[in-house]
Amino acid sequence: MKAFLVWMGAVSAFVCSLIHTVAYAAPAAGEIQGEVQDPLGKPLAGVTLHLQGADGKEIGQTQSNPEGRFTFKEIAPGIYAVIADKPEYQTGTTIVTVTADAGGSASLTLAPQGGSELEVVAKKLNRTRNGLSPESGSSTYRIDQKDVTLLPQGENTPVNEVLLRTPGVAQDSFGQLHVRGEHANLQFRLNGILLPEGISGFGQVLDTRFANRFNILTGALPAQYGYRTAGVVNIETKEGAFVNGGRVDFYGGSDRWVEPSAELGGAQGKLNYYVTGSYLQNDIGIEAPTSARRPIHDQTVQNKEFGYFSYVFNSASRLSLIVGNAFGRFQIPNNPDQTPAFTLNGLSDFNSADLDENQREANRYGIFALQGSAGADVDYQVALFSRYSEVRFQPDPVGDLIFNGVASNVKRSSFSNGVQEDDAYRWNEAHTVRNGFFVSRERAVSDNTSAVFPTDADGNPTSDQPITIVDNTRKTAWLYGIYLQDEWRTTEKLTVNYGVRFDVVNAFVNANQVSPRLGAVYQLTKQTTLHAGYARYFTPPPTELVAPKDLALFANTTNAATTDLNSNVLPERSHYFDVGATHQVTPAFTLGVDGYYKIARDMLDEGQFGKALIFTPFNYRRGRVYGVELTGSYKKEELSSYLNVALSRAEGKEIVSSQFNFDPDELAYIADHYVHLDHDQSVTASVGVAYLWQKITFSTDALYGSGLRRGFANTEKLPPNIQVNLGATRSFEAKHLGLVGFRFTVLNLFDRVNELRDGSGIGVGAPQFAIRRAFFGGVNVAF
DSSP states (O other), rough: HHHHHHHHHHHHHHHHHHHHHHHOOOOOOTTTEEHHHHHHHHBBSOEEEEOOOTSSSSEEEEEEEETSSEEOOOOOOOEEEEEEETTTBBBBEEEEESSSOEEEEEEEEEOOOSSSSHHHHHHHHHHHHTTTOOOOTTTEEEEEHHHHHTTTGGGGOOHHHHHSSSEEOOOOOGGGGTTTTOOOEEEEEEETOOOOOOOOOSSSSSGGGGGGEEEEEEESOOOTTSSSSSEOOOEEEEOOOHOOOEEEEEEEEEETEEEEEEEEEEETTTTTEEEEEEEEEEEEEBSSOOSOOOOOOOOOOEEEEEEEEEEEEEETEEEEEEHHHHEEEEEEEOOOSSSOOOBBBBBBOOOOGGOOOOEEEEEEEEEEEEEEESSSSSEEEEEEEEEEEEEEEEEEEHHHHHHEEEEEEEEEEEEEEEEEEEEEEEOSSSEEEEEEEEEOOOOOOHHHHHEEEEOTTTTTTTTTSSSEEEOOOOEEEEEEEEEEEEEEHHHHHHHHEEEEEEEESSSSEEEEEEEEEEEEEOOOSSSSEEEEEEEEEEEEGGGGGOOOOOOOOOOOBOOOOSOOOOOOOOOOEEEEEEEEEEEETTEEEEEEEEEEEEEEEEEEEOOOOOOSOEEEEEEEEEEEEEEEEEEOOOEEEEEEEEEEEEEEEEEEEEEESGGGOOHHHHHHHHHOOOOEOOOSEEEEEEEEEEEEETTTEEEEEEEEEEOOSSSGOOOOEEOOOOEEEEEEEEEEEEETTTTEEEEEEEESSOOOOEEESSSOOOOOOOOOEEEEEEEEEEEEEEO
């Protein structure tokens, strides 16, 4: 890639030189003609040019004109140095030869002091881009590159585990996260642009390596944010202008873990590029259904690629391209010693440890964005986006029938395309008005081919020969949204952000909502900041996961539903209240507290129903979620630390969609009782400390969860889970190599058996246990 860009730069230089030759006649004998420009090719006026002879004495002096051009006349044949000076720019020098037959030409490029012109412009455009996304009234948590490197696994930490170190985030199986007591409902953005949802699977689509900073917003969000609102994770990507080099990393250890990765970034003229890729294989791809140290049939192979490219037109605008790919193959781990329940072709003896279920996942995405400023008061960003997502579950065609009475080959795919526009207008010093729109089209496909046994009226198999049932659906969904908001700085201490958004969804159901938003930030003292907000939310169901089942097809089979109720999944509508405060105890020590309360109608949740490990959404008629978060951080010199503690409660009542997935007794109970959501966890905590000693950085962190729900209608809970991790890193300069770093990591230091799920509860398909004690090591070279 780097060689290609250098080659392209050389071709561009040749073309520019050719144009220059045609546009300007060669200098006459006794003349030196030249031009001065910045690294982006913009002419520089007012540059002082000094002409020096071979003996170092100054012969002449002139200045560049508005086009950046200059001329020295009546110059005798010889070799000369042209030196260019301009305040706030680095000095430039070039050598020119003048002969008796022809004059000389000079071309100089001056870089700004303190960085290249591209860096200066990129920083400016980044500031204006970030200014399009206000945070007033919401709760904000930031994790930058340095914070990531201080984690025990560093940049090898998956994105979901990075987010586990933030307040109010609960860990679940299959890499799932629950923010403030909600299932999923998490929105990811890249440089402020919403990334369409993909089909939930086991692998992480995004990679920590390309993140320059994570900005996590929760609470009462400004009107700009819609659809998935439990949390907004805006990832500011790395840029080549600031990376300007590369890095190769190899990380591996227990359970045959092998993870090489590489990244490269730089700038060529106006082009800024950054690319990264990684490969992963191990024997613990998914949480195992037993506490055994070596899971059975649990291998995974994954790869991820990411690229960011931007072209700066001028100091006020740029065009950027983001592309990404993630692919993974997963074996579904086996639970030995299970009892067969059916007979297939006379066979009823099958070892459950020999099952061969597999899942394949693919995600590809691209974003094309134009961003800049129109004058001094208007900033904008317009983006086109596209994403393809696919999950394929392949059953064991023999074993699944013998144990479950059904073997379903399931494929879900989603192809989304759309446009997002955001702009900000600084009306005056007190008011900044922002508005924008979002439109997306999604084509969702669900293919389900199931082998089942026929049954009599009592549900008893009438044959050991399976029959095949095909149940496929297709749906095109449209999502529209528009918003308008004003950030009003009423006084030096008080900022109010008020606005409204309007959303429309046309999918399996058609619905819309007007959603007002109000947030305020008050600087009580220099050390204490208060915030409060209210938001009306409209959350459409994830179309890519909605796959209406034709219940009649499965009647009188071993995959028949226990009820014929199958109402459409509805959008969730809710009122959200949030209030909090942060206090700067010392410049290094910060404390925070935040409380929230959510009242929902048709509250969305998801569960794994059936044996395919794909989630299905459903609604509770009414829901309520509330809690409080406490945070603290201390960062000074060699020491960095944080502590997060969250208390939460999430409950729902009366199932009103996809009812056929539930046991009739549970449906009846939930119709009359508020029940805990399956992902409800009363207490969640995370703590971490990193310390630099003798050029070695030691780090440790711990995650605590009081236990997710289990049992009939989620009326019970699992035991608490605790995981303590350790890490150590050391870097040094190596001759001919560059900066070399070593990392050592221990996960689950005390080898605690942490049971995340036991296979019971609403929408829970199988037991899952977190990773046992594991050792890892890594080496990286930066150049």
